[in-house]
Amino acid sequence: MSQRSHAHIRDFHDDDLEGIVRLWELSHDRGETPVYSLAEVIASCQADHAVVAVSGDRILGAAVGRAAHAQGWIVFFRIDDDRTPALDAERIGAALLDRLERRMAPLGLGKLSVIVSDAAQGVPHLTGNGFEVRHHLRYFERPLPVQRRELDLLKEVGGRILPRRLWHNVAGMAREKLLLEERLVTPLAHPELAARYGVLPPRAVMLFGPPGTGKTTFAKAVASRLGWPFVEVFPSRLADSPAGLPAALRQTFEVIAELEHAVVFIDEVEEIASRRRGDPPSPTQGVTNELLKLLSEFRELEGRLLICATNFVRALDAAFLRHGRFDYVLPIGLPDADARRAIWIRYVPAGVVDGIDLDALVDASEGLTPADIEYAVRRAAQDALAGALQGAPVATTTGAIVLPDVDESPVQLETRHYQRALRSTRATVSKSAVRDFLEDIDALARL
Incomplete structure (x- = not known):
């Protein structure tokens, strides 16, 4: 019967030193020739940034980083593969790297880099979590999704950086994932390739389907796959603004426009974009009109994607779904x-x-x-x-x-x-x- 490692990720404590030493010696004993000495790793644990994966009283993995100017370096990364099944090691490795990145993000870093030996155990974890290989040097790096100047802006609109492996955690739904990969992720992540085929990167997409089918999960998975900040806009919360919902929506989108990249998500969009009826205009019609204006302006910005989701696509205003506003209207059905x-x-x-x-x-x-x-x-x-x-x-x-x-x-x-x-x-x-x-x-x- 298979067993799973119930590990949790936390910041390094001084009591963890023995476990760090054991992991470093494990790397050395496997002939991996750690780039940084044990003394350097211990010094960074105590003075810089370190996170560990713990199960009971055992340290199953660790990631240690330090910063120099705008460059972040991972000086030690190791999973105890003797005590951790392969699938759990993959999950723990991803969680350690994400936790370390969040710890170091406020330092204003532009890149997070790693130098490893040819025999290093952690290479699959690095390449599977956004790091790119620099050939001949075995040099890995990945851009941080939010620079220091953007952190306050992201906080202002309630945005956040999602774990990088959410896309891989969406099991099944192969048709839906293929559509999103081909239509959204690839053109946005590789605009040069898209341009070669005359494909314009999408700016807005509508997901529709019955309630509870995972539309929000897919929106988050796309943001995770791109490595972009995820900003969920809640019209019900903005409605409490003294300036009113239309003005609050505009202010939110103005802040989003200052971010370099963002996936913006509005769930149950039919609440603010339903069919306009009657004369004189209702308050809802005013919100719909403002959202249509914002959508037109949003489409002029690069490096951003608006994802709207609805349980009742037939209730949306016809102008909202018109060509030129949403690039795709994609169905998300019940799980296969x-x-x-x-x-x-x-x-x-x-x-x-x-x-x-x-x-x-x-x-x-x-x-x-x-x-x-x-x-x-x-x-x-x-x-x-x-x-x-x-x-x-x-x-x-x-x-x-x-x-x-x-x-x-x-x-x-x-x-x-x-x-x-x-x-x-x-x-x-x-x-x-x-x-x-x-x-x-x-x-x-x-x-």
Whole structure:
């Protein structure tokens, strides 16, 4: 039965030195010839920036960095591969690099670089997380997505830098990912290649589909894939501005225009871009008019992408979906079989997943959203726990509940527990909503 390393990432403590020494010696013993001496690594741990991956009292990995002028250097990066399965090592490595980057971002760095030996263990982690190889020198670097001057602007609009591997974490949904990769990511990440084929990088895209199908997840994954800051605009919050929603929207987009790159996301955009009706104009019509103006101005800016999402694409104002405003109108449907399998694996406890009939659960959960499946998993777990606690006596002298010894008489989570929970799970998306979605694809999708 497979086991997972439940590691968490935190800042370095002085008590971690022994673990750092062990990791450095592990690199040396493997013939990797660390670029920096043990003394230099320890000095940077104490004086510069260091983060560690911890499981219990063991250090499973570490990343140590220092800054010089506008250049950041990773002086030590290592995962204990003897104690960490390959998939967990990949996840831990990505988390360590992301945490170290966030620690060092306020220093005003322009690049984060690494020099490693030919035999260094960490090369796949680096190349898989945005670093590029400089041939012959084995030199790695990746641009930081936000420069120091932009941090305050990003904070002002509630933006943030997302982990770099969100795109890879979206399992299944191969058709949707291929569309987003071809239509959005490639032209924006490689504008020279796009120009060679006469492809204009997109400026705005609409995602539509039933509620809970992962539109927000895809928007974040695109930002992660590009390595751009993610700014989510909440019209409901901006509506509280004394200047009113239209003015607050304009002010937000003016700040975004000062960023070098950004993926801007507006969810449930139908709330502020619904069909305009009646005379005189309603307050909603004023907001729609302002958003149309902002969209036109936004399209003139390079290095930015607006992603809007809606559950009700047919409710949007016709002018909003007109050609020249949104480059693509892309459907995001219910999770396919591969995506449902990944969701089950994500939520079923690691200690029991190997004994579960995943094929049966994948088939039985067709038509459910990711949130529906998560609910079924949690319900099954809660019912199993309730079964384990049945008959637990109460100590009348202290009022404390004496828990049963589950190691002696465990209530095992089995496929039938999840199947029973599925029978009690109401699908978020009705069959009529699915039919409407398919009709909207034929009538409104622009791929």
